[in-house]
Amino acid sequence: MRRNIVHSGADALIYEIRQIVGIAKQIQGMGVDITWENIGDPIQKGESIPDWMKSIVSDLVAENKSWAYTATQGDESTRKFLSAKVNERGGAQITSDDILFFNGLGDAVAKIFGFMRREARILGPSPAYSTLSSAEAAHSGYEHLTYDLNPDNDWMPDLEDIENKVKYNDSIAGILLINPDNPTGAVYSKEVMREIVKICEKYDIILICDETYAHVNYSEWGSVHLSEVIGEKVCGFALRSISKEFPWPGARCGWLEIFNRKNDPVFDRYIKSLLDAKMLEVCSTTLPQLSIPKVYSHPNFLPHLKMRNEKFKQKARKATKAFESVKGVRVIEPKGAFYLTVLFEDGVLKPNMSLPIPNEKVKNYVNPLLEQAALDRRFVLHLLASQGICVVPLSSFCCSKNGFRVTLLEENEEKFDWIFKTLADSIKSYLGS
Numbered sequence: 001m002r003r004n005i006v007h008s009g010a011d012a013l014i015y016e017i018r019q020i021v022g023i024a025k026q027i028q029g030m031g032v033d034i035t036w037e038n039i040g041d042p043i044q045k046g047e048s049i050p051d052w053m054k055s056i057v058s059d060l061v062a063e064n065k066s067w068a069y070t071a072t073q074g075d076e077s078t079r080k081f082l083s084a085k086v087n088e089r090g091g092a093q094i095t096s097d098d099i100l101f102f103n104g105l106g107d108a109v110a111k112i113f114g115f116m117r118r119e120a121r122i123l124g125p126s127p128a129y130s131t132l133s134s135a136e137a138a139h140s141g142y143e144h145l146t147y148d149l150n151p152d153n154d155w156m157p158d159l160e161d162i163e164n165k166v167k168y169n170d171s172i173a174g175i176l177l178i179n180p181d182n183p184t185g186a187v188y189s190k191e192v193m194r195e196i197v198k199i200c201e202k203y204d205i206i207l208i209c210d211e212t213y214a215h216v217n218y219s220e221w222g223s224v225h226l227s228e229v230i231g232e233k234v235c236g237f238a239l240r241s242i243s244k245e246f247p248w249p250g251a252r253c254g255w256l257e258i259f260n261r262k263n264d265p266v267f268d269r270y271i272k273s274l275l276d277a278k279m280l281e282v283c284s285t286t287l288p289q290l291s292i293p294k295v296y297s298h299p300n301f302l303p304h305l306k307m308r309n310e311k312f313k314q315k316a317r318k319a320t321k322a323f324e325s326v327k328g329v330r331v332i333e334p335k336g337a338f339y340l341t342v343l344f345e346d347g348v349l350k351p352n353m354s355l356p357i358p359n360e361k362v363k364n365y366v367n368p369l370l371e372q373a374a375l376d377r378r379f380v381l382h383l384l385a386s387q388g389i390c391v392v393p394l395s396s397f398c399c400s401k402n403g404f405r406v407t408l409l410e411e412n413e414e415k416f417d418w419i420f421k422t423l424a425d426s427i428k429s430y431l432g433s
Helices: 016-029 051-061 076-088 104-114 130-140 159-167 190-203 265-279 286-297 301-321 360-370 375-387 413-432
Strands: 099-102 121-126 146-150 172-178 206-210 236-241 254-259 329-331 339-344 403-407
Touching (some): 076 286, 159 190, 172 190, 339 375
Parallel strands (some): 206 236
Antiparallel strands (some): 236 254, 329 339
């Protein structure tokens, strides 16, 4: 073409969680049954939506207003409801004008980084969630800047690493947290979060917290929202969604809770730009927004959350236990979300390791993919070709450590047990080969 129309950050738009599906589909077409453990969709893994929740949505479908545009910022009654919920927690207080809806958090993330000055960088965790890390890298045109999550400390953020990177890199305009974390399942306490707030206050930067899994939390201390710890000085926002906690991932309904917006005119102008960008789209989808107050206020909602959290707590314990006898890996029991990260010990993976692949067509298809693959991705591809289990390599989460992420979502108990026994046996075979 006469002019290069490709964005400088195009190569950073990598989402292995979905991209590995293409490989798995090819293998599936060659006769291998695939067990999909790559993406966090509770519905696809067999979770049933309770009847009372379905009734709320079906009743809303019968109302004409559910078919109309809503306010650009989001349905006013829903925003008032959510802001009141935030204020009930104590801590930072907001109004309905501090709530901004999007068509899912993927839409929100695209706007957050798409309308941020290119030279402004956001420091995020490693391992990172691909949507956030890829969007930040693409907006800047450089590799995503990260701080370490420490597996020796239950995957907690390395506070010294965070402060040093903020202190010595003045392009960093903010810190990103994911709490509960994806992919590790770690849950940060108030104490840890308050230390990060102090760093933001000291260096005059914003704080962003992805709270997608805020209510998928089975830690001893329970949910800790950004609003509870951010105080009155630091500017920032939380990312919330109904995708994982109703769960309704197909609704594509997420929102920002914005804190201390008026404390800084630059931050205030930036938030206005997000709203202005949303105006160009008119609004986000109406129906799921209207469902939020009705579902959150239903007498069965808190028992529903409690039941799900207990379920995932038991699954996390069982899955972690499956790897107790496996040498060469470390597994820290998750405390939230519905993922488990298996971390290979340093140096145990070698480029000549393999698993038996009985299907010759699959073997011939996979072998060329192994040539330039990272060490953990080699294991993931062998596992996929050998056992049909589709997981995601840890190296694709903007991470220098080797491992993989698997979900805790399988509802069939027998299948769940098979998945984790097969994973453990495959690792033993792979490392012993």
